[in-house]
């Protein structure tokens with residue numbers, strides 16, 4: 001069965017948080033948190049369309065400068081999402097550099113910060129020395145991001161006295177191509193398949209798609225006809241990203257709501273449950289709670305990260321504890 005995205009941690013679970021989510025059929029990627037990201041190649045980096053930041057502790061955001069450096073000469077819009085106050089923090093970050101030689105650069109950065117009543121959004125353009133454009137309000141609780149392929153919703157978790165955003169990404173439906181039918185019809189795979197999927201997801205089935213043929217030529221076909229010959233549909237996949245949450249009942253309820261029956265839950269497992277008191281003081285989850293809440297939420301798979309470096313000598317201890325709570329031995 002084809003999957004629509006591949007999720008991988010950029011670093012070891014003991015190092016800075018950054019989850020790289022690649023959509024192979026679209027050649028695009030999304031990042032959840034942006035700690036140290038030098039392990040990503042330039043090719044990986046330039047696939048990134050959007051970055052969702054949980055909160056602005058330095059281990060979650062230090063890679064934003066590296067990302068910006070790689071994007072600087074691109075004719076692109078980079079979308080950044082974050083917690084309340086994020087626009088202000090990005091403005092100060094960008095103002096920390098001198099931009100007198102970037103007036104010809106086409107890069108735009110769109111920054112959206114989550115809010116209970118409305119989200120706020122603004123742009124920073126290289127041509128304008130990355131000064132902040134006017135703010136726009138987006139009514140909440142709309143998804144913080146939505147396009148034809150995915151929808152991302154966010155929820156604020158308590159992390160001592162600041163929010164740490166948890167995110168849930170969902171596909172409206174999953175479309176896959178019947179490779180046998182593709183071959184049988186003499187069609188050649190290529191970027192036109194993404195255009196076909198986008199037309200279907202946008203309900204534009206009467207639109208014409210230029211189909212690449214195996215003989216090297218191309219021909220126009222109606223998206224609706226291509227859909228019935230080539231495309232299989234099934235319910236969309238989902239992923240939830242949770243980190244830096246205090247081990248409280250309020251956070252448990254929010255996490256269960258956000259991660260309900262998710263296909264992949266990516267969640268921190270900072271300390272062993274034997275150190276619950278320490279986890280409370282540091283405002284992080286224990287491995288046992290992460291696994292238990294994943295089970296209560298009905299998550300299908302679990303990926304653990306943000307382990308305390310104190311446990312480097314026993315690298316599997318926290319993952320084993322979480323998985324034991326997630327799937328207790330019969």
Ligand SMILES: [Zn+2]
Pocket residue numbers: 057059060244306
């Ligand atoms: Zn952290």
Ligand SMILES: [Zn+2]
Pocket residue numbers: 055057159244
């Ligand atoms: Zn933190």
